[in-house]
Amino acid sequence: MTDYKYIGKRIQRKDAKAKVTGKALYAEDMYFQDMLIGKVLRSAHPHARIKGIDISKAQALPGVVCVLTAKDVQGTNRYGLAVSDQEVLVEKKARYCGDAIASVAAETEEIALEALRLIDVDYEVLPAVSSIEQAFSPESPLVHERLESNVLQKTKVRKGDADKAFLEADIILENTFTTQCVEHAYMERECSVAVCDCDGALTVWEPCQYPVRSRRQIAKALGLKFSQVRVIQSTTGGAFGSKDDITTSIHAAMLSLNTKRPVKYAMEREESIATSSKRHPFRMECKLGATKEGKLVALKADIFGDTGAYSSLGIYVVKKAGLHISGPYEIPNVHVDTYTLYTNNVMSGAFRGFGVPQAHVAIEIQMDILARKIGMSPIDLRLLNCLRAGTTTTATSHCIPHSVGIDQTLEKVKPYYDEWKAEGGLSR
Amino acid sequence: MITIKMRVNGKQVCETIKDNMTLVAFLRDTLRLTGTKKGCGVGECGACTVLVDGLAVDSCLLLAAQVDGKSVTTIEGLGSINQLDPIQEAFVETGGVQCGYCTPGMVMSAKAMLEKNNKPSRDEIKKALSGNLCRCTGYTKIVQAVELAAEKMVQDE
Amino acid sequence: MRDVKFLKATSIGEAITFLDEYRGQAQLIAGGTDVLVQLREEEKTISSPLCLVDVFDIMDMRAIQEEGDLIRIGSMVTHTEIAESAFLNQAVPFLSLACSQVGGPQIRNRGTVGGNIVNASPAADSVPVLIALDAMVHLRSNKGKREVPLSAFFVGPYKTSIDEGELLTEITFKRLPEGSKTNFVKVGRRRALSISRMNLAVSMHCDAQGHVDDMRFAAGSVMPRPRRIKEIESLFLGKTATPELLQKAKEEIGEVMVRESGIRKSTIYKKPVIGDITYSAIESLK
Numbered sequence: 001m002t003d004y005k006y007i008g009k010r011i012q013r014k015d016a017k018a019k020v021t022g023k024a025l026y027a028e029d030m031y032f033q034d035m036l037i038g039k040v041l042r043s044a045h046p047h048a049r050i051k052g053i054d055i056s057k058a059q060a061l062p063g064v065v066c067v068l069t070a071k072d073v074q075g076t077n078r079y080g081l082a083v084s085d086q087e088v089l090v091e092k093k094a095r096y097c098g099d100a101i102a103s104v105a106a107e108t109e110e111i112a113l114e115a116l117r118l119i120d121v122d123y124e125v126l127p128a129v130s131s132i133e134q135a136f137s138p139e140s141p142l143v144h145e146r147l148e149s150n151v152l153q154k155t156k157v158r159k160g161d162a163d164k165a166f167l168e169a170d171i172i173l174e175n176t177f178t179t180q181c182v183e184h185a186y187m188e189r190e191c192s193v194a195v196c197d198c199d200g201a202l203t204v205w206e207p208c209q210y211p212v213r214s215r216r217q218i219a220k221a222l223g224l225k226f227s228q229v230r231v232i233q234s235t236t237g238g239a240f241g242s243k244d245d246i247t248t249s250i251h252a253a254m255l256s257l258n259t260k261r262p263v264k265y266a267m268e269r270e271e272s273i274a275t276s277s278k279r280h281p282f283r284m285e286c287k288l289g290a291t292k293e294g295k296l297v298a299l300k301a302d303i304f305g306d307t308g309a310y311s312s313l314g315i316y317v318v319k320k321a322g323l324h325i326s327g328p329y330e331i332p333n334v335h336v337d338t339y340t341l342y343t344n345n346v347m348s349g350a351f352r353g354f355g356v357p358q359a360h361v362a363i364e365i366q367m368d369i370l371a372r373k374i375g376m377s378p379i380d381l382r383l384l385n386c387l388r389a390g391t392t393t394t395a396t397s398h399c400i401p402h403s404v405g406i407d408q409t410l411e412k413v414k415p416y417y418d419e420w421k422a423e424g425g426l427s428r
Numbered sequence: 429m430i431t432i433k434m435r436v437n438g439k440q441v442c443e444t445i446k447d448n449m450t451l452v453a454f455l456r457d458t459l460r461l462t463g464t465k466k467g468c469g470v471g472e473c474g475a476c477t478v479l480v481d482g483l484a485v486d487s488c489l490l491l492a493a494q495v496d497g498k499s500v501t502t503i504e505g506l507g508s509i510n511q512l513d514p515i516q517e518a519f520v521e522t523g524g525v526q527c528g529y530c531t532p533g534m535v536m537s538a539k540a541m542l543e544k545n546n547k548p549s550r551d552e553i554k555k556a557l558s559g560n561l562c563r564c565t566g567y568t569k570i571v572q573a574v575e576l577a578a579e580k581m582v583q584d585e
Numbered sequence: 586m587r588d589v590k591f592l593k594a595t596s597i598g599e600a601i602t603f604l605d606e607y608r609g610q611a612q613l614i615a616g617g618t619d620v621l622v623q624l625r626e627e628e629k630t631i632s633s634p635l636c637l638v639d640v641f642d643i644m645d646m647r648a649i650q651e652e653g654d655l656i657r658i659g660s661m662v663t664h665t666e667i668a669e670s671a672f673l674n675q676a677v678p679f680l681s682l683a684c685s686q687v688g689g690p691q692i693r694n695r696g697t698v699g700g701n702i703v704n705a706s707p708a709a710d711s712v713p714v715l716i717a718l719d720a721m722v723h724l725r726s727n728k729g730k731r732e733v734p735l736s737a738f739f740v741g742p743y744k745t746s747i748d749e750g751e752l753l754t755e756i757t758f759k760r761l762p763e764g765s766k767t768n769f770v771k772v773g774r775r776r777a778l779s780i781s782r783m784n785l786a787v788s789m790h791c792d793a794q795g796h797v798d799d800m801r802f803a804a805g806s807v808m809p810r811p812r813r814i815k816e817i818e819s820l821f822l823g824k825t826a827t828p829e830l831l832q833k834a835k836e837e838i839g840e841v842m843v844r845e846s847g848i849r850k851s852t853i854y855k856k857p858v859i860g861d862i863t864y865s866a867i868e869s870l871k
Contacts, residue, residue, distance in 0.1 A: 016520040018528075020512065237528065238564055474689065484694060485691050491637075493639070
């Protein structure tokens with residue numbers, strides 16, 4: 001075995017000592033002179049037109065320094081990772097319960113929270129689109145009027161001729177799988193601190209995954225030059241994909257710009273769960289064809305991903321699931337359509353695995369059903385079909401030059417599986 | 429407003445605060461001991477664990493006023509970067525630290541247990557850490573870190 | 586977080602004086618593990634002032650004592666103290682077992698048995714055990730003392746018959762017959778730090794012939810009010826706990842649950858599970 005410098009070695013994290021002593025600085029651990037506390041009013045309804053916002057009582061509360069609404073946004077008021085479909089502060093209508101209606105900066109957290117309660121919003125409640133099925137229904141309203149339907153993207157994956165191959169298959173399995181929305185629940189709640197200097201240049205500390213992308217979004221949405229915004233990633237207490245999205249930074253930045261004072265905006269756990277992006281709920285209609293010997297011949301699938309009110313990375317997450325629904329198996333004929341749908345549910349975005357775990361729910365359950373149907377060991381069925389050096393991938397028909405790893409892994413697992421099975425398996 | 433006195437990490441403190449201030453807010457905002465983290469605010473996650481008179485407690489579920497006259501130990505009361513406590517050392521060496529947000533709470537829960545029981549079984553460690561959530565590690569390395577810490581502490585004696 | 590005035594009582598007398606002085610505004614706080622969660626949810630704008638009377642450090646309410654065949658537990662004794670008490674582990678092992686499964690260590694270090702009772706959550710873990718023990722709660726106020734059977738103390742979920750100005754000072758119960766075997770079983774959504782979806786306490790004593798002569802069975806969470814379940818107890822009295830009887834108990838408990846709590850969405854899950862844990866809990870006593 002080659003002696004590597006790092007591989008196979010126990011490497012000490014650079015920041016481990018700072019973290020075990022409590023010295024690592026997370027955004028919430030930062031304090032500045034004259035710092036204000038920011039808070040954001042979220043929509044009370046999943047789908048509602050904003051007819052008016054009365055901030056006068058909140059403004060009059062002693063200790064409140066500023067109250068902002070969409071009217072106060074100087075830039076495009078739009079941001080988003082893949083599509084600029086989110087508004088910093090909602091102008092005309094709220095599309096989910098996490099939408100920001102107004103923001104407040106105050107001398108203390110208690111005053112800021114009190115100010116939120118004093119803001120009167122006149123809502124016209126609209127019917128909400130709350131499921132994948134409803135998103136397709138012609139009776140359902142549009143979540144985004146700029147589109148003609150609630151379908152944000154459709155992507156096709158084609159290889160061989162699936163329809164023809166099914167005619168030759170001995171066994172066809174048709175099943176529909178659904179997976180649910182999942183919260184990332186990183187330990188650190190979202191928090192940003194923004195400091196604005198006298199020239200109007202901003203420095204923002206936030207736990208994030210991609211500071212440059214945050215910087216671009218903040219500058220454009222708030223009407224600043226790229227060079228006027230500096231984003232520094234503070235020690236990040238878990239992200240798992242969800243802190244790829246803008247969370248608190250844009251609000252802290254806007255409040256700091258308007259007050260010329262440092263502003264800290266930290267979400268409570270409830271707000272974090274209500275607003276942050278989630279794992280996409282999926283509906284997968286999946287048809288798998290095989291010979292009676294267990295050789296896979298064709299796969300057909302329709303994948304629907306509920307991206308909620310905004311795209312986040314939902315275009316790519318759902319698209320990627322379409323490339324992975326054939327699993328680590330060689331299937332000569334594939335026909336997959338993927339759809340990303342807007343609804344009035346909480347936004348879905350990146351989450352460890354990026355659409356692949358959902359796709360694997362479908363294909364791996366199908367493989368187990370198939371194994372049972374033809375009376376074959378589920379490991380042998382997978383060994384028979386898995387990608388190996390020399391086979392071709394689904395999406396690109398790219399010939400894999402090296403080992404994939406799954407065959408060797410399965411071979412190693414096999415004796416343990418056989419032993420467990422011999423001892424009675426599940427019925428033990 | 430209420431005036432409270434307590435020992436924090438061995439030092440006597442006396443502050444006048446609002447009656448409804450939680451201990452975690454007092455430690456962080458008033459004393460600026462920000463090593464104690466607030467993860468949930470309702471005693472579900474254990475990130476805010478500190479010791480009150482040697483016992484592990486959630487500092488989000490206590491008013492600072494309830495702790496008047498008592499002795500509090502936070503993560504800052506253990507080792508420093510140049511002189512780590514054996515538990516902290518073990519977390520660093522084992523790799524029981526990832527994002528680090530649960531780490532101070534984990535270390536404090538481990539400390540409370542190891543002070544009472546220096547030869548804990550794996551199950552006893554798991555039970556002692558059962559009020560602390562971690563979302564990165566899957567706990568294995570954290571439990572290993574506490575096992576290593578126990579060994580280190582026995583050797584030190 | 587709601588605005589409060591905080592008062593620390595150092596004796597029972599002082600606590601009662603505070604309760605009296607701030608009548609209509611006073612709220613007792615013990616470990617704080619339930620009260621802090623409630624306060625956090627309440628808005629600052631609630632105009633009625635709230636005065637918290639902290640009774641956690643009243644030494645007269647922190648003891649575990651034995652008087653003849655009577656066991657007295659101060660209401661401010663924590664779950665950790667009950668779980669770790671060598672005396673209680675020997676005398677009423679299921680009480681220690683139940684308290685060792687409340688929340689996590691941090692909650693057990695602050696949460697008290699008195700708080701667990703007064704909060705009156707249907708999922709309280711110490712309660713089925715204390716019900717099985719026919720415990721009495723002792724209340725003090727400026728009007729004097731009174732004792733109430735715990736089973737009569739609960740009037741509904743999160744509601745007790747405690748009067749304004751009253752303080753729960755201790756819980757008493759008689760020792761179990763020598764040689765009794767006990768168990769406590771809980772089912773939650775996770776293995777640690779979970780709220781009981783179902784819990785039950787059981788104690789059984791057999792005579793020299795192996796016939797059950799003392800049987801106590803109580804279930805929490807699944808009943809609107811915790812109580813001893815005589816329907817189960819009477820199955821066993823005077824008999825030996827055979828697999829046939831256990832099977833009967835398994836079926837009966839499900840019927841009792843449905844009779845008292847009605848058919849719910851969760852019944853399809855809870856009915857077989859409460860049956861299974863009843864079976865295994867009683868079986869474990871042999």
